Structures are given as C-alpha cells and as structure tokens.
Amino acid sequence: MTQLGLDLDLTTKRTRKREFLDEMRRVVPWLKLIALIEPHYPTGRTGRPPFPIATMLHIHFMQQWFGLSDPAMEEALYDVPLYRDFAGLDGGMTHLPDESTILRFRHLLEAHGLAAQMLALVNEILVEKGLMLKTGSVVDATLIPAPSSTKNNSGTRDPEMRQTQKSGNWYFGMKAHIGVDAESGLVHTVVGTAANVHDITEAHALLHGQETDVYADAGYQGIEKRCETGAVRWHIAMRPGKRKKLDLSDRLDAIYDQIERLKAGVRAKVEHPFRVLKRQFAYTKTRYRGLMKNTAQITTLFALSNLWMARRALRKA
Known part of the structure; x- marks a missing residue:
C-alpha cells in the first residue's frame, strides 16, 4: 500500500473555520481596537518584551469565537497552525503566549472596561457606514x-x-x-x-x-x-x-x-x-x-456578532 507523503500543502482546503477567520480578519477594525487598548498595555521596559497587542487581541477574539478557556487556548496555539497564522505567531517567534499571558490580557480588558468601549467603537463605525439607525x-x-x-x-x-x-x-x-x-x-x-x-x-x-x-x-x-x-x-x-x-x-x-x-x-x-x-x-x-x-465577555461577543451580521455590507463599503 502506498503511504501518503509528508509534504502535503494543508492550506489548499478552504475549511469553514478558515473561511470564518478570513471573514473576520477583513471586517474587524483591528487598528482602531489596538489604539483603544494601547494606552493601558504594559510597555515592557524590564524583563521579557510583551507580545504585540495585535497578537493578543487576535488570540482573545479566537477564545470568544471558539469558546476556549485560557489553558485550552494555549494548547490550541501549539496544536493548530491556523490559529498561529491568524495570531501572527509564525514569523520567527521563539515562544508562544502561555495561559498566564492570555489570562493577564483578559484581566487588562476587564479592569479598564474595554469591552464596552469596543462595542461603542464598533457601533460608531456601523453608524458611519449607515448600517445602524x-x-x-x-x-x-x-x-x-x-x-x-x-x-x-x-x-x-x-x-x-x-x-x-x-x-x-x-x-x-x-x-x-x-x-x-x-x-x-x-x-x-x-x-x-x-x-x-x-x-x-x-x-x-x-x-x-x-x-x-x-x-x-x-x-x-x-x-x-x-x-x-x-x-x-x-x-x-x-x-x-x-x-x-x-x-x-x-x-x-x-x-x-x-x-x-x-x-x-x-x-x-x-x-x-x-x-x-x-x-x-x-x-x-x-x-x-x-x-x-x-458581562465583559458577553459584551465582547455582541460586538463581534455585530461585525459578523454586518460583514457583507462592511466588505462592500
């Protein structure tokens, strides 16, 4: 029996999860959300430099979309190349965020009430596009x-x-x-x-x-x-x-x-x-x-649901 080789290109199959992440990559206002978090994010003047805000925000949103706990999200980053690619972790990173890093980022968002601010920012964009009256x-x-x-x-x-x-x-x-x-x-x-x-x-x-x-x-x-x-x-x-x-x-x-x-x-x-x-x-x-x-998690999910529901109109805009 002929065995399958190990040089398969696994990126050719457009799975539903890959399609979903590609959709959200296009419609989420990443730069504006990063600017919202940046004033509260640690600068890392001492010790190991922190991961980029964009990386942690992508990981945080994947947690919400796929219902993953902090330990499960850490394991998924090791096991699923698609998740690493979405988070921008395949470009010469020497280590991946562990569950404590993921937990601290979530606590940072909770401590500064950023979930409600994210929902407000998303809605401002939707109003500007004429999608919300x-x-x-x-x-x-x-x-x-x-x-x-x-x-x-x-x-x-x-x-x-x-x-x-x-x-x-x-x-x-x-x-x-x-x-x-x-x-x-x-x-x-x-x-x-x-x-x-x-x-x-x-x-x-x-x-x-x-x-x-x-x-x-x-x-x-x-x-x-x-x-x-x-x-x-x-x-x-x-x-x-x-x-x-x-x-x-x-x-x-x-x-x-x-x-x-x-x-x-x-x-x-x-x-x-x-x-x-x-x-x-x-x-x-x-x-x-x-x-x-x-409540912070639910607010984040509703902000993301707004983007998901309006994704076709946002792409056209």
Whole structure:
C-alpha cells in the first residue's frame, strides 16, 4: 500500500473555520481596537518584551469565537497552525503566549472596561457606514446558565448568580439584557444581571436616548407607566393568553391581531444576535465567576456578532 507523503500543502482546503477567520480578519477594525487598548498595555521596559497587542487581541477574539478557556487556548496555539497564522505567531517567534499571558490580557480588558468601549467603537463605525439607525430599538433578555456544581476550589456556587423560573423550569445563572437597532438588529447596549432580575427593571438602561419607538415582548407590560423611560412610544406585545381569546371573525379583534403580527415582525430582530451568540459562537453557559467578568465577555461577543451580521455590507463599503 502506498503511504501518503509528508509534504502535503494543508492550506489548499478552504475549511469553514478558515473561511470564518478570513471573514473576520477583513471586517474587524483591528487598528482602531489596538489604539483603544494601547494606552493601558504594559510597555515592557524590564524583563521579557510583551507580545504585540495585535497578537493578543487576535488570540482573545479566537477564545470568544471558539469558546476556549485560557489553558485550552494555549494548547490550541501549539496544536493548530491556523490559529498561529491568524495570531501572527509564525514569523520567527521563539515562544508562544502561555495561559498566564492570555489570562493577564483578559484581566487588562476587564479592569479598564474595554469591552464596552469596543462595542461603542464598533457601533460608531456601523453608524458611519449607515448600517445602524437610531430611530427605534427593540429590547429583550436571555438567560445564560451558570455551573450549579459545588465541585470547585471554593466548594460553593457563584454567589453573584441567582435562580429563576421560566415556563415551569428552574434556571441558575445570569441574564443578558440587550437593546438592538429596530432596523438592522445590531446590538447597541448590553447589561448583565443575575437571573432573578425582572426584565422590566433594566428596560430604561437599554435605550441609547435617541430612539422614538421601542418594541418589547409581553414581559415588559406596564413599562410605559415608568417615568424613567422618557417620552418614547412603547409597543409592547399583547399577553399570549389575551391574544388567544381574540375572535378573528370580529373586525376589531382581527385588526388587533394584525397589529400584533406587525409588532412581532419588528421584535424578531432581537433574536438574531441571540442566535449568533448561542449558535454561531456556541456561548451557552457562563465561563467565569462573577457578573463583571461574564458581562465583559458577553459584551465582547455582541460586538463581534455585530461585525459578523454586518460583514457583507462592511466588505462592500
């Protein structure tokens, strides 16, 4: 039997992962993000020189896209040539970033609140390109489960996470509240809370202040009575039980049902970022302990999801 040689060109196959990284290499505003981090990055006047910001930022984003922990990311850099190439580590590097280096970079972003600044920077670019309008918003929240096991160093569950009930089932974890552009479905605001915080209590924090109309599901019933929401017009879905009682043979009830259909068509835009977060980026469970760290990761993921959702328009621009 003839054996395969060892001089195969493994770069000719355009795998889905390679295509994805090539797409993101083109649409992520790397230079502007690097300029955002640079004032906070160590200069390395003594000891081993730090890795370039670009390298660490590429590694950090790969962690988010592929759901890798710090040790797993270090091992992946050794095992996967594609990851080294994306991070720019194949150009005569004598060593690779270890898990402690990757951890310190993530802590640097968390300590200076750079995840929220990255989202704001990405949105500024999208607004400049005419991809995000500011006349309407859609607000919603999704549950993010957290590990409920106590088999860890502290012997306890995450003290900042809480339990809540939804559709008869109990969940332990946090909530990601988002406000999205009603036209494009791109995320402009992210708030992280414990799972037992009601959606309506964070609704006012999800508005950017320039919208005139806001859409939400039935969980936000009564929000228009709260003074802190300002003068915007709220379009809240009818409660499912009440809608089931509509008699479509009655002309007035048929009009109400059609209005609900129109509102649902706008509200559906908020589900697109959640789909990218949970399906495209496979983010289905919190990775860290504490709301601050997990909110920072979720905010980064939504910034990257905006770029992914707008990638075709950005390439044309």
